Amino acid sequence: MFYSGLRRAAALARFASSSRVLASSSSSSSSSAVEASFSARPILAFRRAMCADPMHGYDASRAGTCEYTDVHYPDPLDVTVPRKMQVADAGYFRDFGGVTRFSGPASTVKCYENNPLVREALGEPGNGRVLVVDGGGSMRCALLGDNLAGMAVSNGWAGIVINGCLRDSEDIGKMRLGVKAIAPHPVKSSKRDPGMREVPVTFAGVTVRPGDWIYADMDGMLVGGPEKFEL
Ligand SMILES: O=C([O-])CC(=O)C(=O)O
Ligand SMILES: [Mg+2]
Structure with a gap:
């Protein structure tokens, strides 16, 4: 406990001194991109400072679902606040892919x-x-397996x-692909009824329209609408 307190204090001191250096040099004409991004991204700069501590192994450049909701989902309890993002219900999905942080426009x-x-x-270019x-939400068969997931990676x-559900989950867990689903199931699905492409879909408390941006990581999934968010 004592040691971790010291470590935190040292990281905070490093953060304070680096912010002074950056603040004093930012008025000069030689401001670098790093300095520009510092002033725009104080939270990320703080994380970077914390990461200088070798005991903290987390990703300093992270801009994930927590950071996006901090900015675009301001007060979780005030339902009258306009939202730029939808947040999927907690506990709905599990992560099955070899990648857990992914984003992109939805199909x-x-x-x-x-x-x-x-x-x-x-089978299309992704x-x-x-x-x-x-x-x-059917729990009676799998809609994805290793062959289809492999196609996704190649494309x-x-x-x-x-x-x-999905199957071949052990293999999918080794693939360079983000995959969220409800559960594994060993039975493959039928091939008779095609279903529909590029229609709005609603589940887990969110509606996804084709082209909406999806942001997913181990903390959850966000639907950001047609406009991509950058922090
Ligand atoms: O063929 C399917 O429907 C699912 C499957 O097992 C795979 O993609 O490997
Ligand atoms: Mg298979």
Whole structure:
């Protein structure tokens, strides 16, 4: 306890002195991009200072769901405050991919216990998109497996979010792909009923329209609308 208190105090002192250096040099014409980003990003600069401590191994440049909600989801209890983001219900998804932090514009599939359109979508160039599959929350079969997930990786999809199940979860966990789903299930889905592409889908307390930006990490999932957010 005592040592961690000292460590924190040292990190705070480093943060204070680095902010003084940056503040005094920011008036000069030689301000670097780092200094510019410091003034725009005090929270990230603070994290960077904390990270100078080798005991803290977290990512100093993180801009994840917590930082986005701090800025764009101002008062969680005041329902009259306008929101720029929707936040998915807690505990709805589990992370299954080898990547847990991903973002991109959504492409959507709506289907029920059938996955031909999931295959069709993942066979297209992903260009960093996130495939959002509303499988109606069925717990009776899997809408994604290792073959389809492998196609997603090869075709450049950033991630897949499934309101339903997947299989081959051990293999998917080794892939360079973000995947959120409800649960694993060993049974594959039918191939008879295609379902629908690029329609609005609603689950986990959020509505995703095609083109909406998805931000996902281990803390949750945000839907940011058609405009991409940068911190
Ligand atoms: O084929 C399916 O429907 C799911 C599957 O197992 C895979 O993608 O490997
Ligand atoms: Mg399989």
